[in-house]
Amino acid sequence: MSRWSPEARNRLQAAALELFAERGYTETTVAAVAERAGLTERTFFRYFTDKKEVLFAEDPLGALVVAAITASAGPSALDLAVDGFRAAAAYLQADAPQVRRRAAVIAVTPELQEREMLKMSRWTAMVTETLQADQVEPRAARIAAEVSTALFRIAYDMWIDGSEVMGLVTLLDELLGVLQSVSETVPRR
């Protein structure tokens, strides 16, 4: 194996996710991850600065969302923003087993949940900026960004917990439909 190989990186990542699921994130050491992958601790640190980076490093989703918005022909600010998250949804859906394993680790580890929330709030900021660069008025940009992030997060939660059998993209589109309905009159009691 060469000194810098995507294969070694993937093996470390897979080994880490296995061990996090078996023993818990906090209880898993970098040494154990390296051993499970048949590599040295030193090799681990060539790819990741620390244990947390296995779950959060080189996340292409933010860049993917921004690129999709820029390429979108969506007629409204919200359509643009949702097109961004549709691209992220398609990406995650293609790698469902790995994504679910990662989500399961985060769900039971409070310190990782904070990091995940922070990641989401960074996406909202990136989407806001991208929409503003696309001539959307600042307040409308922020609202479209917050609302689309919320729709994505709800769809993601439902998809991860398995309460919906739909794909993540379909689920996101469904929720966009529900969003339209929440402003309409509903029967009460």
Next chain:
Amino acid sequence: MSRWSPEARNRLQAAALELFAERGYTETTVAAVAERAGLTERTFFRYFTDKKEVLFAEDPLGALVVAAITASAGPSALDLAVDGFRAAAAYLQADAPQVRRRAAVIAVTPELQEREMLKMSRWTAMVTETLQADQVEPRAARIAAEVSTALFRIAYDMWIDGSEVMGLVTLLDELLGVLQSVSETVPRR
């Protein structure tokens, strides 16, 4: 002063906010807060379990939001949820100087920001439950709750940073109007 007086509580709270602003939250000790209020440390602990509780204890806002939703005649799920946050906005607006002092402390203290985010996510859960109890379909309830929380948070941020001179209630209503516009076609480039 009696052993349990709202006056002592308010004095401790005011003293804490003053000291947090002067020295920073982390650098302020409970002893210093008690001294500034002219009370003992022991008295402090009769009213608050720890320093953080001065900023987060006995927050009536969650209950206020729920009560306002239950009392609302709003025709749609989103109108109901926004009526809840309108009540919270009116409450905060009436106590603007104290609210701004509290926000200024939180803005510069990362450990308090996490707690504040957690508080907001609890509100979203409470609003979701209240709407569901009001016969709103579960997914619509969660979306209306997330969207109204987002509108409130954006309005609050703008109101706190002073970039808008409007009152918090007016600002929230403005943003509700902007929300309608984000689904409509916008000119691009």
